[in-house]
Amino acid sequence: MGQTLFDKIWDAHVVSSNEGFPDILYIDTHFIHEVTSPQAFDGLRARGLPVFRPKQTVATADHNVPTWDQHLPIKEELSRYQVDMLTKNCAEFGIELYGLGHPFQGIVHVIGPELGITRPGGTYVCGDSHTSTHGAFGAIAFGIGTSQVEQVMATQCLLQQRPKRMKIEVNGKLQNGVGAKDIILYIIAQISAAGGTGYAVEYAGDTIRSLSMEGRMTICNMSIEMGARCGLIAPDETTINYVKGREFAPKGEAWDEAVAYWQTLYSDEDADFDSVLSFKAEDIEPMITYGTNPGMGIGVTQHVPETASFEQKQQGSYKKALDYMGLHDDEQLLGKPIDYVFIGSCTNSRIEDLRQVAEFVKGKHKADNVTVWVVPGSKQVQEQAIREGLDKIFDAAGFPLREPGCSACLGMNEDKIPAGKYCVSTSNRNFEGRQGPNSRTFLASPLTAAASAITGVVTDIRSFLKEEELV
Amino acid sequence: MSTKIFKHIQTSVVPLPIENIDTDQIIPARFLKATTREGFGNNLFRDWRYDNEGNPKTDFVLNEPIYSGKILVAGKNFGCGSSREHAAWAIADYGFDAVVSSFFADIFKGNALNNGLLPVQVSDDFLAKLFAAVFADPHAVIEIDLVDQFIKIVATGEQESFEVNPYKKACMTNGYDDIDYILSKKELITEFEEAR
Numbered sequence A: 001m002g003q004t005l006f007d008k009i010w011d012a013h014v015v016s017s018n019e020g021f022p023d024i025l026y027i028d029t030h031f032i033h034e035v036t037s038p039q040a041f042d043g044l045r046a047r048g049l050p051v052f053r054p055k056q057t058v059a060t061a062d063h064n065v066p067t068w069d070q071h072l073p074i075k076e077e078l079s080r081y082q083v084d085m086l087t088k089n090c091a092e093f094g095i096e097l098y099g100l101g102h103p104f105q106g107i108v109h110v111i112g113p114e115l116g117i118t119r120p121g122g123t124y125v126c127g128d129s130h131t132s133t134h135g136a137f138g139a140i141a142f143g144i145g146t147s148q149v150e151q152v153m154a155t156q157c158l159l160q161q162r163p164k165r166m167k168i169e170v171n172g173k174l175q176n177g178v179g180a181k182d183i184i185l186y187i188i189a190q191i192s193a194a195g196g197t198g199y200a201v202e203y204a205g206d207t208i209r210s211l212s213m214e215g216r217m218t219i220c221n222m223s224i225e226m227g228a229r230c231g232l233i234a235p236d237e238t239t240i241n242y243v244k245g246r247e248f249a250p251k252g253e254a255w256d257e258a259v260a261y262w263q264t265l266y267s268d269e270d271a272d273f274d275s276v277l278s279f280k281a282e283d284i285e286p287m288i289t290y291g292t293n294p295g296m297g298i299g300v301t302q303h304v305p306e307t308a309s310f311e312q313k314q315q316g317s318y319k320k321a322l323d324y325m326g327l328h329d330d331e332q333l334l335g336k337p338i339d340y341v342f343i344g345s346c347t348n349s350r351i352e353d354l355r356q357v358a359e360f361v362k363g364k365h366k367a368d369n370v371t372v373w374v375v376p377g378s379k380q381v382q383e384q385a386i387r388e389g390l391d392k393i394f395d396a397a398g399f400p401l402r403e404p405g406c407s408a409c410l411g412m413n414e415d416k417i418p419a420g421k422y423c424v425s426t427s428n429r430n431f432e433g434r435q436g437p438n439s440r441t442f443l444a445s446p447l448t449a450a451a452s453a454i455t456g457v458v459t460d461i462r463s464f465l466k467e468e469e470l471v
Numbered sequence B: 001m002s003t004k005i006f007k008h009i010q011t012s013v014v015p016l017p018i019e020n021i022d023t024d025q026i027i028p029a030r031f032l033k034a035t036t037r038e039g040f041g042n043n044l045f046r047d048w049r050y051d052n053e054g055n056p057k058t059d060f061v062l063n064e065p066i067y068s069g070k071i072l073v074a075g076k077n078f079g080c081g082s083s084r085e086h087a088a089w090a091i092a093d094y095g096f097d098a099v100v101s102s103f104f105a106d107i108f109k110g111n112a113l114n115n116g117l118l119p120v121q122v123s124d125d126f127l128a129k130l131f132a133a134v135f136a137d138p139h140a141v142i143e144i145d146l147v148d149q150f151i152k153i154v155a156t157g158e159q160e161s162f163e164v165n166p167y168k169k170a171c172m173t174n175g176y177d178d179i180d181y182i183l184s185k186k187e188l189i190t191e192f193e194e195a196r
């Protein structure tokens, strides 16, 4: 029996496997940030332990940082304290920190890949559930809690039960205006926010293969939104070309050896998956969510489901979600006025996302009723955007380019969507209050978000594309 | 380092029959700025529990004095969303020892177990029975036994067994934690590193 990609990587990292115990899994790189690490450092101090492999630990400040005037001290006292604490802890324990002002600073799941730290075949963890992003390189990467952050700091290992394996195939040609974000929102809408729980999900099929690394990261990023432990995609030429030459990528002979190994990383034809699902690319419309979990998504032209279409015991939760969103049964979102557009987060804040948005908004201007925030995923993305002149295009369109951080994805800093306001957001979660107390989130792709910013209402990007083809 | 020991509890429960309760509801991100593990209970279910001015919303179950106890009973897919362990800390800090649901998100379950908070996964049917029991009698007593792995509605004697990873069970009933276990195998880690 052949092996899955997941099992090949897992087996190569098992330090010890004992009947009745979870495996002890070796972690290649541990990413840490300011929010989920302080209690773990305290734990180490209480035990009198050092960080076991500080060189395999990479820190950045992202969740809680301002995205405007980053050169000034952080105004909010608790946020400043948390970020300062990270600086102190990293100094004390010998960990490299890409803090505010550092050219490598950014959202942890953006900087790992762009610095060449994330590579095929590796194991990566971080106290953040969207660590699944790194799986796009054909790696095992998942989010952990703070007790586990402490565990990895203390031992460079993690006690883990091997999850089941699922394969999700997408084949066929995508419609114009439909991209990676639509694919993943579609899959989650089909299988629900819990449909992947307990699984490591491998994405395959020619549609997935045709995606850039950025697109693949968007897909793997949201694996957690279907409850999956992690998501991964077998490495290929696209992956290798992306990693090549990056800051910490292997060089010279080490590179050749690494590539030779990476080429062995795929699921064997006769590999056994616990579950296999397949979808057709042609069926996918530009997607948008209407509810309060990422599984509550529809094609942008469709209507919000009727309460009566759910089982009796689910109706209460469904009604609660619609009430929160200020929507009613059978409502169509298309044409609904919005207040904010957020383009950013570890799902969609890479240079490719910004280029795509800039290309679309060039020569257009946002609607008066909409406030737009474009938040780059990292300092490097920000600078690249400026080098390419994207900031000018954004400025002219009324889309100010801010500074890197998690920002309105979770509203921990001052970038909060006000109560009752609607935001079309390229982030990954539409939970109640996620973007600020009582904020209302419609998750969508960067193109859908940009088009909606221009019109001021929820918009089908395809209507623009048709028009532009005619011109 | 030892953690809290859990073997058996018998208590009234707090019902929260909502599905897909995510960790942003359990503890919103803006309360994650603390750098210690304590005090998160004050902001447990913050935005359901308090209005924008900070006044308690009287129709939320934690503000209804008739419901109390050490067990939180919640709808399916409890704890989905972020990996923030603060969610488990908040529930434990508030005073709960166990959460019962018909389905738990993966990371939350692990975080709870690492903090002496027992996630008890029951069938949809049994969950419905639990809700019925507590809505009929808010003081209904529920028993959870980790050693023998069952949960019981004391008044009617209805019970169901539940699964728990044997290793995690040993940790919880003895107060061990994962780091102690891995550290006991430390030479294997360096051997692994050298062999790569």
Ligand code: SF4
Pocket (backbone or CB within 6 Å): A062, A063, A107, A108, A109, A128, A130, A345, A346, A347, A405, A406, A407, A409, A410, A427, A428
């Ligand atoms: S951008 Fe959002 S989802 Fe991504 S790491 Fe930051 S807070 Fe988490």
